[in-house]
Amino acid sequence: MEQARVEYFRGKDFVSFIKNHPECKEILEEDKDLDTEDIANVLLEKNLLVRCDRVTKTLRPGKKKLSTWPVHLEIFRVSLFAVDWMIDLSLKMMRFFPWTFEKRHPLWQTLSSFFWPVLTRSICLFPVYPHRCKLIVLYSCAGILLMILSLLFVRAVAFGGMWILLGKRVWFFPNILAEEATLKELFRFWPKKDEEEPPKWRSRLFYTVVAVVVVMLLRRHAPDEAARARYQ
Template sequence: MGSKGEPAGVDTIKQFAEALRSKGGIENRSGVLQGERFELFRGKDLVRWVKANPEKCAAAGGVKGGEGEELAKYLGQQLIRRRLALRVDRLNKKPLPGSKRMVKFPRKLVPLPPEQANAFAEDGFYVWLCECPTSLWTYVWTALIPLGVLGACLFPLAPNWAKVAVFYLSSGLLILILGLLLLRGTLAAVTWIVSGRTLWLLPNLLSEELPITQIFKPLLSVQHPAENASKWSSHPLTRVAVGAALGGFLYVLYSHSPNAGKLQPPSSIGNEATRYRDDLMDWLGVQREGYQRLSNNSSAAVNATDAAAANATAAGEEAGGAGAAAEAATEPAAEAEAAAEAAGDAAAEPEAAAESEAGDAGAEL
């Protein structure tokens, strides 16, 4: 309902809420309240914006709002009364590790009792209950979501180089995350065992209260034992026992590693890792096209070798047949020569006998 003196049908409080949520308004962040996600803003930001933009709030304030902080509190109360905003509180009320102050915008929220939730306070947190005006980026992201889903469904049809690139990018990101967590845990365990205090690398890395742009600050943080903790939680004997257990566990891993045996080559871990990578890529179909090309080339080479061997065998058989035919053709000629020699010998015997008889007769004369 509009204020006195404004055009009928104009909801100035709703326009004021849209101005706060639009570009150039107050800062809004995402928060979770009872399992639902809302946009969150601070009361002090609303008061500061109203003081800096009195001309944009005059119509909404009407004649009862006043000026400055009084106008801001009046408009904040109107937002609550119109069910456009609701006052809430942060769930975690302790500073994060490595920080002396609580986060500016909490991620997890809890409701307040009705008497507090219905009263505006400058130091309070509020969630928007009205829908935000649709911007151009909303339509852009709405159009990109189904395209992304379609692209994921068509990923098996992507070229092989795209599959390999996605595989290595995902594997590299996973190795980076796991390596960072391992380094973080190792540093914390060593410093706790040695000194009883814990040195955390990127202490807010796993925080759910900070956006991704703030989880890398600070770089290092020292955590001291809690005041109400048990005396055995950081006792030297406890730390020695934990260190001995970790040392024994690492020794068992080292003694059962693939490089422990003397007969195994030093690069056995690398070979096994390469084999597992190839098996995984083959299972995902990432290198299936390359494997098919290799198998086709090898099959063609094998077929060519078999064909050459078959041709050589056939040529050898043909040569053997030709040799047998030549031998068969020479056998009659050899028999004819032998018969001719035998006939010549038979003809030469009477002549020799006649010559010998003539010689004997001449001798008698």
């Protein structure tokens, strides 16, 4: 929401939660008899919630419906929950309420606020490092880059094989190239569900022939034992 990460919920989920968990109203004491819409409006008036709408309102190519949980939100001009509930029933779009309070900072954030300046200064002083330290940094970066490229190659091969054999679009590590994913989401292994239409058998047959031709060309022009010995 406006370049800040927030936690939000949908209006209809709030209504169903209060309906299914009436014991939550006990913390309101004398106001426990308030309706769900009134409770939400009080939270809005005290600026504990803010009324938002999704930024992208058009369907992506190949999609049949908008995302249930959009990534980008923008503040909406109407702030009453009851109005949102009526809009939600009619349009099924404008229905998101981010929390505005900030959680207590965990220990790792405190430590990172100390180590980031140290790391920045260390990077700036890299030209005066001893030669051995420069080699360690070079090989470490090269190893990480090789690991990332290997992971991308393996997931591309798995995608191509399943697409050709089964007609399924399966991307392992689906968030590995996402710019706004958290560290936990970045290394999520399980792929997303394929919601697009299955590919046609002609396309699968064509790319099968292309893959076989490429493998045969690579095998034909691969270096022999003498060439490999010279490279070594």
